[in-house]
Amino acid sequence: MKLEGLHHITMITGDAKTNVAFYADVLGLRLVKKTVNFDAPEAYHLYFGDEQGSPGTILTWFEFAGVGPGRAGAEMIHTLQLGVASEASLDFWADRLASRGYESTRGERSLRFRDGDGLGLELVVADDGNEPLRAVHPEIPAEHAITGMEGARAYAPRSIDADEQLLTGTLGFTKVAPGEYRVQGERRHFHWGYDPATGYGEPGAGTVHHIAWHSPDADHVAWQQRVADAGLHVTPVIDRDYFNAIYFRQPQGILFEIATTSPGFAVDEDPERLGEELRLPRQHEQLRPQLERLLQPLLNPRTAQREAAEV
Secondary structure, eight states, X not given: OOOOSEEEEEEEESOHHHHHIIIXXXXXXXXXXXXXXXXXXXXXXXXXXXXXXXXXXXXXXXXXXXXXXXXXXXXXXXXXXXXXXXXXXXXXXXXXXXXXXXXEEEETTXXXXXXXXXXXXXXXXXXXXXXXXXXXXXXXXXXXXXXXXXXXXXXESSOTTTTHIIIIIISOOEEEETXXXXXXXXXXXXXXXXXEOSSBOBOSBTOEEEEEXXXXXXXHHHHHXXXXXXXXXXXXXXXXXSEEEEEEEOTTSOEEEEEEEEEOTTSSSOXXXXXXXXXXXXXXXXXXXXHHHHSOOOXXXXXXXXXXXXX
């Protein structure tokens, strides 16, 4: 039994419209689901990924409209690493970001920048085995499109290996260097690393809420038991409509989730129309009239592109 790498990472934004414009237009990801927070239905929950909304590509945001900027610190993820195919792709992205008003810094085989909320992002050359999982955007050549999630880095409040036993013994990560780990599934892998913290941060826009690892459906309950056997408090299995989930807070203070493959994002929408209509959790469907008045209208760029092509 082993994890299949990353399922998704969830962040906080202060403005859904700006968030969609950046991730679905500037970065060219596909908005695959427009729904609301299960626990706060007055807040959008937006999902972006490749064309199918595949695990390993999914970035999600809770919108808490008008929330102030946060700051990453101890017990928080501070950087998300997205794959591209080549160093030529880094050149393409440096130019594209600059043309849209976003500064970037070139590193060794990487390009660092921040989104409009201040979230730290890094494009990295992904040439160590992950299958490319791309979205389609009319302005982004396929050879330069983002290929999926490659890694994430967090600030460790304790030793950078304080949770080594959980990661390697319970969850099956491989330690590759001090504070550096790799989750290797059958088809995809993910890099997980720590940097020493200099202080605690502040939740808010531009910060990460949790990270979710990908479990095959058949193994999910066994993962719940394994985490409980490791002495951690783990939630019951929760139906999130597009996957089942369990949650637990790990020794470095970061909220981990383990999510299933199924049923996926096409369970309630035509695959060709993912993310175009507001979908509500079953428990909140009766609130649709109120929520449609409360939530600011969001246009999926795919809708606009299709309508333009039909004119």
